[in-house]
Amino acid sequence: MPPDIAVSLEQIDIIYRAQGNAGGGARDSGPAQAGDYHAVSQATLVVHAGEFVSIVGPTGCGKSTLLNAAAGLLRPANGSVSIFGVPLAGLNAQAGYLFQQDALMPWKTALDNVAIGLEVAGIDVATARDKAEHWLAQVGLQGFGARYPHQLSGGQRKRVGLAQVLIRNPDILLMDEPFGPLDAQTRQIMGNLLLGLWAQERKAVLFVTHDLEEAIALSDRVVIMSSGPKATIIGDYPIGLARPRDAMDVRLDPGFHAIHKAIWEQLRGEVMKAYQGVSA
Amino acid sequence: MTFSKRTLLALQILVAVVALGIWHVGSSVPIFGVYFLPKFFFSTPWDVAARIVKLFSGTLIWKHLGITLTETLLAFVIGAGGGVLIGFWFARRPLINAVFDPYVKMANALPRVVLAPIFMLWLGLGIWSKVALGVTLVFFIVFFNVYQGVKEVSQTVLANARMLGMTEKQLFRHVYWPSALSWMFSSLHTSVGFALVGAVVGEYLGSAAGLGYMIHEAEGVFDTTGVFAGMVILAAFVLVVDGVVTAIERRLLVWRPDTAGRNG
Numbered sequence: 001m002p003p004d005i006a007v008s009l010e011q012i013d014i015i016y017r018a019q020g021n022a023g024g025g026a027r028d029s030g031p032a033q034a035g036d037y038h039a040v041s042q043a044t045l046v047v048h049a050g051e052f053v054s055i056v057g058p059t060g061c062g063k064s065t066l067l068n069a070a071a072g073l074l075r076p077a078n079g080s081v082s083i084f085g086v087p088l089a090g091l092n093a094q095a096g097y098l099f100q101q102d103a104l105m106p107w108k109t110a111l112d113n114v115a116i117g118l119e120v121a122g123i124d125v126a127t128a129r130d131k132a133e134h135w136l137a138q139v140g141l142q143g144f145g146a147r148y149p150h151q152l153s154g155g156q157r158k159r160v161g162l163a164q165v166l167i168r169n170p171d172i173l174l175m176d177e178p179f180g181p182l183d184a185q186t187r188q189i190m191g192n193l194l195l196g197l198w199a200q201e202r203k204a205v206l207f208v209t210h211d212l213e214e215a216i217a218l219s220d221r222v223v224i225m226s227s228g229p230k231a232t233i234i235g236d237y238p239i240g241l242a243r244p245r246d247a248m249d250v251r252l253d254p255g256f257h258a259i260h261k262a263i264w265e266q267l268r269g270e271v272m273k274a275y276q277g278v279s280a
Numbered sequence: 281m282t283f284s285k286r287t288l289l290a291l292q293i294l295v296a297v298v299a300l301g302i303w304h305v306g307s308s309v310p311i312f313g314v315y316f317l318p319k320f321f322f323s324t325p326w327d328v329a330a331r332i333v334k335l336f337s338g339t340l341i342w343k344h345l346g347i348t349l350t351e352t353l354l355a356f357v358i359g360a361g362g363g364v365l366i367g368f369w370f371a372r373r374p375l376i377n378a379v380f381d382p383y384v385k386m387a388n389a390l391p392r393v394v395l396a397p398i399f400m401l402w403l404g405l406g407i408w409s410k411v412a413l414g415v416t417l418v419f420f421i422v423f424f425n426v427y428q429g430v431k432e433v434s435q436t437v438l439a440n441a442r443m444l445g446m447t448e449k450q451l452f453r454h455v456y457w458p459s460a461l462s463w464m465f466s467s468l469h470t471s472v473g474f475a476l477v478g479a480v481v482g483e484y485l486g487s488a489a490g491l492g493y494m495i496h497e498a499e500g501v502f503d504t505t506g507v508f509a510g511m512v513i514l515a516a517f518v519l520v521v522d523g524v525v526t527a528i529e530r531r532l533l534v535w536r537p538d539t540a541g542r543n544g
Protein backbone atom coordinates (compact mmCIF):
# COMPACT_ATOMS: atom_id res chain seq x y z
CA MET A 1 0.00 0.00 0.00
CA PRO A 2 1.46 3.40 -0.89
CA PRO A 3 2.54 5.34 2.21
CA ASP A 4 0.59 8.38 1.10
CA ILE A 5 -2.53 6.70 2.40
CA ALA A 6 -2.80 7.93 5.98
CA VAL A 7 -5.86 5.96 7.08
CA SER A 8 -7.26 2.92 5.41
CA LEU A 9 -10.31 1.09 6.70
CA GLU A 10 -10.83 -2.03 4.63
CA GLN A 11 -14.13 -3.86 4.72
CA ILE A 12 -14.45 -3.42 8.47
CA ASP A 13 -17.25 -4.82 10.60
CA ILE A 14 -17.83 -3.55 14.10
CA ILE A 15 -20.06 -5.42 16.49
CA TYR A 16 -20.96 -4.20 19.97
CA ARG A 17 -21.20 -7.35 22.04
CA ALA A 18 -24.01 -7.73 24.52
CA GLN A 19 -22.87 -8.41 28.06
CA GLY A 20 -22.19 -12.11 28.56
CA ASN A 21 -21.56 -12.72 24.86
CA ALA A 22 -18.02 -13.45 23.72
CA GLY A 23 -15.74 -10.48 24.15
CA GLY A 24 -17.49 -7.44 25.53
CA GLY A 25 -17.36 -3.98 24.08
CA ALA A 26 -16.57 -4.51 20.42
CA ARG A 27 -13.38 -6.44 20.92
CA ASP A 28 -13.90 -10.00 19.88
CA SER A 29 -14.04 -11.25 16.33
CA GLY A 30 -16.64 -13.73 15.14
CA PRO A 31 -20.21 -13.37 13.94
CA ALA A 32 -22.82 -11.34 15.77
CA GLN A 33 -24.85 -13.28 18.35
CA ALA A 34 -28.30 -12.62 19.73
CA GLY A 35 -28.32 -9.31 21.57
CA ASP A 36 -25.19 -8.00 19.85
CA TYR A 37 -25.42 -4.79 17.87
CA HIS A 38 -23.86 -5.02 14.43
CA ALA A 39 -23.10 -1.31 14.06
CA VAL A 40 -20.85 -1.17 11.01
CA SER A 41 -20.61 -3.64 8.17
CA GLN A 42 -18.16 -3.85 5.27
CA ALA A 43 -17.15 -0.22 5.51
CA THR A 44 -14.23 0.86 3.36
CA LEU A 45 -12.69 4.30 3.63
CA VAL A 46 -9.37 5.84 2.64
CA VAL A 47 -7.89 9.15 3.74
CA HIS A 48 -4.76 10.27 1.89
CA ALA A 49 -1.95 12.12 3.60
CA GLY A 50 -2.87 15.79 3.75
CA GLU A 51 -6.46 15.15 2.73
CA PHE A 52 -9.51 16.55 4.52
CA VAL A 53 -12.32 13.99 4.47
CA SER A 54 -15.70 14.38 6.15
CA ILE A 55 -18.11 11.64 7.14
CA VAL A 56 -21.76 12.63 7.04
CA GLY A 57 -24.63 10.42 8.07
CA PRO A 58 -27.78 10.30 10.18
CA THR A 59 -27.46 10.37 13.97
CA GLY A 60 -26.56 7.01 15.47
CA CYS A 61 -25.43 5.48 12.18
CA GLY A 62 -21.93 4.71 13.39
CA LYS A 63 -19.77 7.73 12.60
CA SER A 64 -18.15 7.83 16.05
CA THR A 65 -17.76 4.06 15.88
CA LEU A 66 -15.83 4.35 12.64
CA LEU A 67 -13.60 7.06 14.09
CA ASN A 68 -12.93 4.95 17.18
CA ALA A 69 -11.81 2.14 14.88
CA ALA A 70 -9.40 4.51 13.13
CA ALA A 71 -8.12 5.62 16.55
CA GLY A 72 -7.56 2.05 17.67
CA LEU A 73 -10.02 2.44 20.54
CA LEU A 74 -12.28 -0.22 18.98
CA ARG A 75 -11.11 -3.35 17.19
CA PRO A 76 -13.12 -4.43 14.17
CA ALA A 77 -14.57 -7.93 14.20
CA ASN A 78 -13.63 -8.25 10.53
CA GLY A 79 -11.52 -6.34 8.06
CA SER A 80 -8.39 -4.34 8.71
CA VAL A 81 -7.28 -0.88 9.72
CA SER A 82 -3.95 0.42 8.38
CA ILE A 83 -2.17 3.63 9.23
CA PHE A 84 0.37 4.77 6.62
CA GLY A 85 0.41 1.26 5.27
CA VAL A 86 1.03 -0.42 8.63
CA PRO A 87 -1.72 -2.57 10.16
CA LEU A 88 -2.94 -0.93 13.35
CA ALA A 89 -2.33 -2.80 16.58
CA GLY A 90 -3.35 -1.06 19.78
CA LEU A 91 -3.88 2.68 19.86
CA ASN A 92 -3.14 4.84 16.84
CA ALA A 93 -0.12 6.79 18.08
CA GLN A 94 0.00 8.95 14.94
CA ALA A 95 -3.50 10.27 15.41
CA GLY A 96 -4.85 13.13 17.46
CA TYR A 97 -8.48 12.65 18.46
CA LEU A 98 -10.90 15.46 19.21
CA PHE A 99 -13.79 13.76 20.98
CA GLN A 100 -17.47 14.50 20.59
CA GLN A 101 -18.02 14.78 24.35
CA ASP A 102 -16.04 16.92 26.78
CA ALA A 103 -12.69 15.23 27.14
CA LEU A 104 -10.57 17.82 28.94
CA MET A 105 -9.34 16.92 32.38
CA PRO A 106 -11.53 19.12 34.60
CA TRP A 107 -8.88 19.25 37.34
CA LYS A 108 -6.26 20.78 35.05
CA THR A 109 -6.17 24.36 33.80
CA ALA A 110 -6.48 25.05 30.07
CA LEU A 111 -2.71 25.49 29.90
CA ASP A 112 -1.98 22.24 31.72
CA ASN A 113 -4.52 20.41 29.59
CA VAL A 114 -2.69 21.55 26.47
CA ALA A 115 0.79 20.94 27.88
CA ILE A 116 0.06 17.44 29.18
CA GLY A 117 0.54 15.73 25.81
CA LEU A 118 4.15 16.93 25.72
CA GLU A 119 4.76 16.37 29.43
CA VAL A 120 3.83 12.71 29.25
CA ALA A 121 6.15 12.38 26.26
CA GLY A 122 9.03 13.34 28.54
CA ILE A 123 9.42 16.99 27.55
CA ASP A 124 10.27 19.19 30.52
CA VAL A 125 7.41 21.11 32.06
CA ALA A 126 8.73 24.61 31.31
CA THR A 127 9.16 23.89 27.59
CA ALA A 128 5.82 22.11 27.43
CA ARG A 129 4.10 25.13 29.01
CA ASP A 130 5.80 27.54 26.63
CA LYS A 131 4.57 25.52 23.68
CA ALA A 132 1.13 25.28 25.26
CA GLU A 133 0.98 29.09 25.53
CA HIS A 134 1.80 29.24 21.85
CA TRP A 135 -0.94 26.79 20.92
CA LEU A 136 -3.50 28.50 23.08
CA ALA A 137 -2.70 31.68 21.17
CA GLN A 138 -3.02 29.76 17.89
CA VAL A 139 -6.59 28.81 18.73
CA GLY A 140 -7.37 32.34 19.89
CA LEU A 141 -7.24 31.73 23.64
CA GLN A 142 -4.29 33.84 24.69
CA GLY A 143 -4.61 34.74 28.36
CA PHE A 144 -7.08 31.94 29.12
CA GLY A 145 -4.43 29.47 30.26
CA ALA A 146 -5.20 29.76 33.95
CA ARG A 147 -8.89 28.94 33.54
CA TYR A 148 -10.35 25.58 34.42
CA PRO A 149 -12.59 23.89 31.83
CA HIS A 150 -15.76 24.78 33.73
CA GLN A 151 -14.79 28.45 33.48
CA LEU A 152 -14.77 28.30 29.68
CA SER A 153 -17.62 28.39 27.20
CA GLY A 154 -18.41 25.35 25.06
CA GLY A 155 -16.61 26.87 22.09
CA GLN A 156 -13.57 27.77 24.19
CA ARG A 157 -13.40 24.23 25.53
CA LYS A 158 -13.39 22.90 21.98
CA ARG A 159 -10.55 25.27 21.14
CA VAL A 160 -8.55 24.02 24.13
CA GLY A 161 -9.25 20.48 22.93
CA LEU A 162 -7.97 21.39 19.49
CA ALA A 163 -4.78 22.90 20.93
CA GLN A 164 -4.37 19.84 23.16
CA VAL A 165 -4.40 17.60 20.11
CA LEU A 166 -2.37 19.80 17.75
CA ILE A 167 0.51 20.42 20.18
CA ARG A 168 1.54 16.80 19.73
CA ASN A 169 1.81 17.40 15.98
CA PRO A 170 -0.07 14.27 14.91
CA ASP A 171 -0.01 13.23 11.25
CA ILE A 172 -3.68 12.37 11.39
CA LEU A 173 -6.52 14.36 12.95
CA LEU A 174 -9.70 12.56 13.94
CA MET A 175 -12.48 14.99 14.77
CA ASP A 176 -15.87 13.87 16.02
CA GLU A 177 -18.50 16.58 15.58
CA PRO A 178 -16.07 19.03 17.16
CA PHE A 179 -18.38 21.98 16.64
CA GLY A 180 -21.56 20.03 17.31
CA PRO A 181 -22.90 21.82 20.37
CA LEU A 182 -21.92 25.30 19.21
CA ASP A 183 -24.17 27.95 17.69
CA ALA A 184 -24.06 28.57 13.93
CA GLN A 185 -21.93 31.70 14.25
CA THR A 186 -19.30 30.05 16.42
CA ARG A 187 -19.26 26.96 14.19
CA GLN A 188 -18.26 29.04 11.20
CA ILE A 189 -15.57 30.88 13.15
CA MET A 190 -14.23 27.54 14.36
CA GLY A 191 -14.42 26.19 10.81
CA ASN A 192 -12.24 29.00 9.55
CA LEU A 193 -9.85 28.56 12.46
CA LEU A 194 -9.53 24.89 11.60
CA LEU A 195 -9.02 25.60 7.88
CA GLY A 196 -6.32 28.14 8.72
CA LEU A 197 -4.44 25.72 10.96
CA TRP A 198 -4.86 22.90 8.47
CA ALA A 199 -3.47 25.05 5.64
CA GLN A 200 -0.25 25.57 7.64
CA GLU A 201 0.53 21.89 8.01
CA ARG A 202 -1.60 19.72 5.84
CA LYS A 203 -2.51 16.84 8.06
CA ALA A 204 -4.82 14.05 7.08
CA VAL A 205 -8.18 14.93 8.63
CA LEU A 206 -11.11 12.62 9.19
CA PHE A 207 -13.93 14.90 10.24
CA VAL A 208 -17.32 13.70 11.44
CA THR A 209 -20.32 15.98 11.27
CA HIS A 210 -24.07 15.76 10.85
CA ASP A 211 -24.01 19.14 9.10
CA LEU A 212 -23.69 18.60 5.35
CA GLU A 213 -22.97 22.28 4.62
CA GLU A 214 -20.13 22.27 7.11
CA ALA A 215 -18.73 19.09 5.55
CA ILE A 216 -18.75 20.56 2.05
CA ALA A 217 -17.32 23.90 3.18
CA LEU A 218 -14.32 22.28 4.87
CA SER A 219 -13.50 19.10 2.95
CA ASP A 220 -11.68 17.75 -0.06
CA ARG A 221 -14.03 14.79 -0.01
CA VAL A 222 -17.34 14.00 1.67
CA VAL A 223 -18.39 10.41 2.30
CA ILE A 224 -21.93 9.39 3.18
CA MET A 225 -22.75 6.73 5.71
CA SER A 226 -25.95 4.70 5.59
CA SER A 227 -28.23 4.44 8.60
CA GLY A 228 -27.56 1.55 10.97
CA PRO A 229 -27.50 -1.22 11.90
CA LYS A 230 -24.87 -2.63 9.55
CA ALA A 231 -24.05 0.88 8.43
CA THR A 232 -21.54 1.30 5.66
CA ILE A 233 -20.07 3.93 3.35
CA ILE A 234 -22.53 4.45 0.49
CA GLY A 235 -21.33 7.62 -1.20
CA ASP A 236 -18.06 9.39 -1.91
CA TYR A 237 -18.06 12.92 -3.32
CA PRO A 238 -14.96 14.91 -4.22
CA ILE A 239 -15.38 18.62 -3.43
CA GLY A 240 -13.67 20.62 -6.15
CA LEU A 241 -14.17 24.06 -4.60
CA ALA A 242 -11.05 26.23 -4.78
CA ARG A 243 -8.80 26.71 -1.76
CA PRO A 244 -8.07 28.64 0.32
CA ARG A 245 -11.69 28.80 1.30
CA ASP A 246 -13.66 30.86 3.73
CA ALA A 247 -16.02 28.59 5.62
CA MET A 248 -18.77 31.23 5.40
CA ASP A 249 -18.34 32.74 1.95
CA VAL A 250 -17.89 29.41 0.21
CA ARG A 251 -21.55 28.66 0.88
CA LEU A 252 -22.49 31.41 -1.57
CA ASP A 253 -20.47 29.76 -4.35
CA PRO A 254 -22.70 28.39 -7.15
CA GLY A 255 -20.58 25.24 -7.20
CA PHE A 256 -21.44 24.74 -3.54
CA HIS A 257 -25.14 24.48 -4.29
CA ALA A 258 -24.68 21.97 -7.08
CA ILE A 259 -22.63 19.69 -4.80
CA HIS A 260 -24.98 20.18 -1.90
CA LYS A 261 -27.97 19.21 -4.03
CA ALA A 262 -26.28 16.08 -5.36
CA ILE A 263 -25.20 14.85 -1.91
CA TRP A 264 -28.45 15.78 -0.19
CA GLU A 265 -30.44 13.66 -2.68
CA GLN A 266 -28.67 10.60 -1.35
CA LEU A 267 -28.36 11.65 2.29
CA ARG A 268 -32.04 12.54 2.63
CA GLY A 269 -33.04 8.94 2.00
CA GLU A 270 -30.75 7.72 4.78
CA VAL A 271 -31.89 10.37 7.21
CA MET A 272 -35.52 9.40 6.56
CA LYS A 273 -34.70 5.74 7.09
CA ALA A 274 -32.96 6.50 10.38
CA TYR A 275 -35.84 8.69 11.48
CA GLN A 276 -38.44 6.04 10.69
CA GLY A 277 -36.28 3.47 12.46
CA VAL A 278 -36.40 5.59 15.60
CA SER A 279 -40.09 6.39 15.52
CA ALA A 280 -41.08 2.79 14.72
CA MET B 281 -30.67 34.91 47.28
CA THR B 282 -32.48 37.97 48.45
CA PHE B 283 -30.88 38.63 51.85
CA SER B 284 -27.49 40.10 52.57
CA LYS B 285 -24.72 38.50 54.61
CA ARG B 286 -25.34 41.01 57.38
CA THR B 287 -29.02 40.16 57.64
CA LEU B 288 -28.10 36.52 57.78
CA LEU B 289 -25.55 37.06 60.54
CA ALA B 290 -28.00 39.20 62.51
CA LEU B 291 -30.65 36.46 62.27
CA GLN B 292 -28.16 33.79 63.29
CA ILE B 293 -27.17 35.83 66.35
CA LEU B 294 -30.84 36.39 67.14
CA VAL B 295 -31.42 32.63 67.28
CA ALA B 296 -28.57 32.27 69.77
CA VAL B 297 -29.82 35.18 71.88
CA VAL B 298 -33.37 33.79 72.01
CA ALA B 299 -32.13 30.31 72.91
CA LEU B 300 -29.87 31.70 75.65
CA GLY B 301 -32.72 33.95 76.84
CA ILE B 302 -35.08 31.00 77.21
CA TRP B 303 -32.41 29.06 79.01
CA HIS B 304 -31.69 31.98 81.34
CA VAL B 305 -35.31 32.69 82.14
CA GLY B 306 -36.15 29.01 82.60
CA SER B 307 -33.28 28.39 84.98
CA SER B 308 -33.09 31.68 86.94
CA VAL B 309 -36.56 33.28 86.99
CA PRO B 310 -39.28 31.40 88.86
CA ILE B 311 -42.59 31.52 87.00
CA PHE B 312 -45.49 30.91 89.43
CA GLY B 313 -42.84 29.70 91.83
CA VAL B 314 -41.52 27.05 89.45
CA TYR B 315 -38.25 26.91 87.55
CA PHE B 316 -38.98 25.40 84.15
CA LEU B 317 -35.33 24.45 83.67
CA PRO B 318 -34.08 23.57 87.16
CA LYS B 319 -30.44 24.50 87.74
CA PHE B 320 -29.54 21.03 88.87
CA PHE B 321 -30.43 19.58 85.46
CA PHE B 322 -29.74 22.51 83.15
CA SER B 323 -27.27 24.81 84.94
CA THR B 324 -27.48 28.45 83.76
CA PRO B 325 -25.89 30.36 80.88
CA TRP B 326 -23.92 32.55 83.31
CA ASP B 327 -22.57 29.63 85.30
CA VAL B 328 -21.53 27.84 82.13
CA ALA B 329 -19.88 30.98 80.74
CA ALA B 330 -18.07 31.56 84.00
CA ARG B 331 -16.90 27.95 84.03
CA ILE B 332 -15.57 28.22 80.48
CA VAL B 333 -13.65 31.38 81.38
CA LYS B 334 -12.26 29.65 84.44
CA LEU B 335 -11.28 26.56 82.42
CA PHE B 336 -9.43 28.61 79.84
CA SER B 337 -7.56 30.56 82.52
CA GLY B 338 -6.02 27.27 83.57
CA THR B 339 -3.72 25.03 81.51
CA LEU B 340 -5.52 21.70 81.83
CA ILE B 341 -8.09 22.51 79.14
CA TRP B 342 -5.36 22.96 76.56
CA LYS B 343 -4.05 19.52 77.34
CA HIS B 344 -7.54 18.03 76.86
CA LEU B 345 -8.02 19.93 73.59
CA GLY B 346 -4.57 18.90 72.40
CA ILE B 347 -5.24 15.23 73.10
CA THR B 348 -8.60 15.29 71.30
CA LEU B 349 -7.11 17.14 68.35
CA THR B 350 -4.22 14.69 68.11
CA GLU B 351 -6.57 11.72 68.18
CA THR B 352 -8.81 13.31 65.55
CA LEU B 353 -5.93 14.08 63.20
CA LEU B 354 -4.34 10.65 63.60
CA ALA B 355 -7.67 8.92 63.02
CA PHE B 356 -8.29 11.01 59.94
CA VAL B 357 -4.84 10.58 58.43
CA ILE B 358 -4.64 6.83 59.03
CA GLY B 359 -8.27 6.17 58.06
CA ALA B 360 -8.11 8.34 54.94
CA GLY B 361 -4.73 6.93 53.90
CA GLY B 362 -6.00 3.37 54.24
CA GLY B 363 -9.26 4.25 52.50
CA VAL B 364 -7.45 5.79 49.54
CA LEU B 365 -5.06 2.84 49.12
CA ILE B 366 -7.64 0.11 49.50
CA GLY B 367 -10.25 2.05 47.52
CA PHE B 368 -7.83 2.36 44.61
CA TRP B 369 -6.80 -1.24 44.84
CA PHE B 370 -10.37 -2.54 44.86
CA ALA B 371 -11.45 -0.28 42.00
CA ARG B 372 -8.61 -1.43 39.78
CA ARG B 373 -8.90 -5.13 40.71
CA PRO B 374 -12.49 -6.29 40.14
CA LEU B 375 -11.75 -9.81 41.42
CA ILE B 376 -10.44 -8.54 44.77
CA ASN B 377 -13.45 -6.28 45.01
CA ALA B 378 -15.91 -9.08 44.21
CA VAL B 379 -14.33 -11.41 46.80
CA PHE B 380 -14.25 -8.89 49.62
CA ASP B 381 -17.49 -7.08 48.82
CA PRO B 382 -19.74 -8.90 51.35
CA TYR B 383 -17.13 -8.56 54.10
CA VAL B 384 -16.69 -4.85 53.48
CA LYS B 385 -20.45 -4.38 53.68
CA MET B 386 -20.64 -6.42 56.88
CA ALA B 387 -17.85 -4.47 58.53
CA ASN B 388 -19.37 -1.18 57.49
CA ALA B 389 -22.81 -2.11 58.82
CA LEU B 390 -21.41 -2.93 62.26
CA PRO B 391 -22.13 -0.17 64.83
CA ARG B 392 -18.62 0.97 65.65
CA VAL B 393 -19.35 1.77 69.32
CA VAL B 394 -19.38 -1.94 70.10
CA LEU B 395 -15.74 -2.05 69.03
CA ALA B 396 -14.66 0.55 71.58
CA PRO B 397 -14.24 -1.88 74.52
CA ILE B 398 -12.29 -4.28 72.30
CA PHE B 399 -9.94 -1.54 71.17
CA MET B 400 -9.40 -0.56 74.79
CA LEU B 401 -8.60 -4.15 75.62
CA TRP B 402 -6.13 -4.35 72.77
CA LEU B 403 -4.62 -0.88 72.81
CA GLY B 404 -5.12 0.32 76.38
CA LEU B 405 -6.71 3.50 77.66
CA GLY B 406 -4.29 5.86 75.89
CA ILE B 407 -4.89 7.70 72.62
CA TRP B 408 -4.49 4.71 70.29
CA SER B 409 -7.75 3.00 71.22
CA LYS B 410 -9.55 6.29 70.36
CA VAL B 411 -7.59 6.63 67.15
CA ALA B 412 -8.54 3.07 66.19
CA LEU B 413 -12.22 3.83 66.76
CA GLY B 414 -11.98 6.95 64.59
CA VAL B 415 -10.10 5.02 61.90
CA THR B 416 -12.88 2.45 61.59
CA LEU B 417 -15.30 5.31 60.96
CA VAL B 418 -13.17 7.38 58.57
CA PHE B 419 -11.83 4.44 56.59
CA PHE B 420 -15.15 3.35 55.13
CA ILE B 421 -16.28 6.83 54.12
CA VAL B 422 -13.03 7.50 52.28
CA PHE B 423 -12.86 3.97 50.91
CA PHE B 424 -16.31 4.13 49.31
CA ASN B 425 -15.68 7.60 47.91
CA VAL B 426 -12.32 6.78 46.39
CA TYR B 427 -13.68 3.53 44.96
CA GLN B 428 -16.49 5.50 43.36
CA GLY B 429 -14.12 8.19 42.17
CA VAL B 430 -11.92 5.71 40.33
CA LYS B 431 -14.92 3.83 38.90
CA GLU B 432 -16.67 6.93 37.68
CA VAL B 433 -13.85 8.57 35.78
CA SER B 434 -15.38 9.75 32.52
CA GLN B 435 -14.68 7.20 29.80
CA THR B 436 -14.14 10.03 27.35
CA VAL B 437 -11.55 11.74 29.55
CA LEU B 438 -9.83 8.38 29.93
CA ALA B 439 -9.86 7.63 26.19
CA ASN B 440 -8.59 11.14 25.50
CA ALA B 441 -5.75 10.74 27.99
CA ARG B 442 -4.79 7.46 26.33
CA MET B 443 -4.85 9.07 22.89
CA LEU B 444 -2.58 11.80 24.26
CA GLY B 445 -0.02 9.10 24.87
CA MET B 446 -0.37 8.40 28.60
CA THR B 447 0.98 5.15 29.99
CA GLU B 448 -0.91 3.29 32.73
CA LYS B 449 1.29 4.98 35.32
CA GLN B 450 0.63 8.41 33.88
CA LEU B 451 -3.11 7.68 33.73
CA PHE B 452 -2.92 6.91 37.42
CA ARG B 453 -1.22 10.18 38.20
CA HIS B 454 -3.11 12.52 35.89
CA VAL B 455 -6.57 10.95 35.74
CA TYR B 456 -7.44 8.34 38.38
CA TRP B 457 -5.68 10.03 41.25
CA PRO B 458 -7.18 13.53 40.85
CA SER B 459 -10.61 12.03 40.29
CA ALA B 460 -10.37 9.87 43.39
CA LEU B 461 -9.01 12.76 45.44
CA SER B 462 -11.87 15.00 44.44
CA TRP B 463 -14.33 12.39 45.67
CA MET B 464 -12.35 12.01 48.87
CA PHE B 465 -12.39 15.74 49.45
CA SER B 466 -16.10 15.92 48.78
CA SER B 467 -16.46 13.73 51.88
CA LEU B 468 -13.86 15.64 53.88
CA HIS B 469 -16.36 17.29 56.24
CA THR B 470 -18.03 14.00 56.99
CA SER B 471 -14.82 12.09 57.52
CA VAL B 472 -13.17 14.71 59.72
CA GLY B 473 -16.41 14.89 61.69
CA PHE B 474 -16.36 11.14 62.16
CA ALA B 475 -12.72 11.19 63.23
CA LEU B 476 -13.75 13.61 65.97
CA VAL B 477 -16.76 11.48 66.94
CA GLY B 478 -14.46 8.47 67.26
CA ALA B 479 -12.07 10.39 69.47
CA VAL B 480 -14.69 11.90 71.77
CA VAL B 481 -16.80 8.73 72.10
CA GLY B 482 -13.65 6.76 72.84
CA GLU B 483 -12.60 9.23 75.51
CA TYR B 484 -16.08 9.21 76.95
CA LEU B 485 -16.10 5.44 77.29
CA GLY B 486 -12.76 5.20 78.99
CA SER B 487 -9.67 7.37 79.21
CA ALA B 488 -7.82 9.86 81.35
CA ALA B 489 -7.71 12.86 79.05
CA GLY B 490 -9.53 14.69 76.25
CA LEU B 491 -12.80 16.57 75.87
CA GLY B 492 -14.87 13.38 76.05
CA TYR B 493 -13.17 12.46 79.31
CA MET B 494 -13.78 15.98 80.68
CA ILE B 495 -17.50 15.71 79.99
CA HIS B 496 -17.69 12.19 81.37
CA GLU B 497 -15.89 13.22 84.53
CA ALA B 498 -18.29 16.10 85.12
CA GLU B 499 -21.26 13.81 84.57
CA GLY B 500 -19.90 11.38 87.13
CA VAL B 501 -20.29 13.98 89.90
CA PHE B 502 -23.55 15.49 88.56
CA ASP B 503 -21.67 18.67 87.67
CA THR B 504 -24.17 19.89 85.06
CA THR B 505 -22.30 23.15 84.59
CA GLY B 506 -19.15 21.18 83.76
CA VAL B 507 -21.03 19.00 81.25
CA PHE B 508 -22.53 22.00 79.50
CA ALA B 509 -19.21 23.86 79.48
CA GLY B 510 -17.59 20.78 77.93
CA MET B 511 -20.28 20.58 75.27
CA VAL B 512 -19.93 24.26 74.39
CA ILE B 513 -16.15 23.90 74.07
CA LEU B 514 -16.62 20.77 71.96
CA ALA B 515 -19.06 22.61 69.68
CA ALA B 516 -16.66 25.54 69.25
CA PHE B 517 -13.86 23.08 68.55
CA VAL B 518 -15.97 21.41 65.84
CA LEU B 519 -16.68 24.79 64.25
CA VAL B 520 -12.99 25.65 64.11
CA VAL B 521 -12.04 22.26 62.64
CA ASP B 522 -14.82 22.55 60.07
CA GLY B 523 -13.64 26.03 59.11
CA VAL B 524 -10.13 24.73 58.50
CA VAL B 525 -11.52 21.87 56.39
CA THR B 526 -13.56 24.33 54.31
CA ALA B 527 -10.46 26.44 53.68
CA ILE B 528 -8.44 23.39 52.59
CA GLU B 529 -11.28 22.21 50.37
CA ARG B 530 -11.53 25.58 48.65
CA ARG B 531 -7.85 25.56 47.85
CA LEU B 532 -7.73 22.03 46.54
CA LEU B 533 -10.97 21.91 44.59
CA VAL B 534 -10.81 25.24 42.75
CA TRP B 535 -11.35 23.35 39.52
CA ARG B 536 -14.76 22.09 40.58
CA PRO B 537 -17.71 24.20 39.49
CA ASP B 538 -19.87 23.49 42.55
CA THR B 539 -17.12 24.37 45.03
CA ALA B 540 -15.96 27.49 43.27
CA GLY B 541 -19.45 28.87 42.97
CA ARG B 542 -20.53 28.10 46.52
CA ASN B 543 -20.85 30.82 49.09
CA GLY B 544 -21.28 29.09 52.42
Ligand SMILES: Nc1ncnc2c1ncn2[C@@H]1O[C@H](COP(=O)(O)OP(=O)(O)O)[C@@H](O)[C@H]1O
Pocket residue numbers: 016025037039057058059060061062063064065066228
Ligand atom coordinates in the same frame (compact mmCIF):
# COMPACT_ATOMS: atom_id res chain seq x y z
N1 LIG C 1 -20.91 0.78 23.62
C1 LIG C 1 -21.96 0.50 22.81
N2 LIG C 1 -22.69 -0.62 23.00
C2 LIG C 1 -23.73 -0.92 22.19
N3 LIG C 1 -24.13 -0.16 21.17
C3 LIG C 1 -23.45 0.99 20.93
C4 LIG C 1 -22.32 1.37 21.73
N4 LIG C 1 -21.84 2.53 21.24
C5 LIG C 1 -22.62 2.87 20.20
N5 LIG C 1 -23.58 1.93 20.00
C6 LIG C 1 -24.59 1.94 18.94
O1 LIG C 1 -23.93 1.96 17.70
C7 LIG C 1 -24.60 2.85 16.82
C8 LIG C 1 -23.62 3.86 16.28
O2 LIG C 1 -23.20 4.72 17.32
P1 LIG C 1 -22.28 5.99 17.04
O3 LIG C 1 -21.08 5.52 16.29
O4 LIG C 1 -22.05 6.65 18.33
O5 LIG C 1 -23.23 6.85 16.10
P2 LIG C 1 -23.00 8.33 15.53
O6 LIG C 1 -21.67 8.81 16.01
O7 LIG C 1 -23.06 8.18 14.05
O8 LIG C 1 -24.12 9.17 16.01
C9 LIG C 1 -25.74 3.48 17.58
O9 LIG C 1 -26.94 2.83 17.20
C10 LIG C 1 -25.43 3.20 19.02
O10 LIG C 1 -26.62 3.00 19.74
Ligand SMILES: [Mg+2]
Pocket residue numbers: 063064065100176
Ligand atom coordinates in the same frame (compact mmCIF):
# COMPACT_ATOMS: atom_id res chain seq x y z
MG1 LIG D 1 -21.24 10.33 17.33
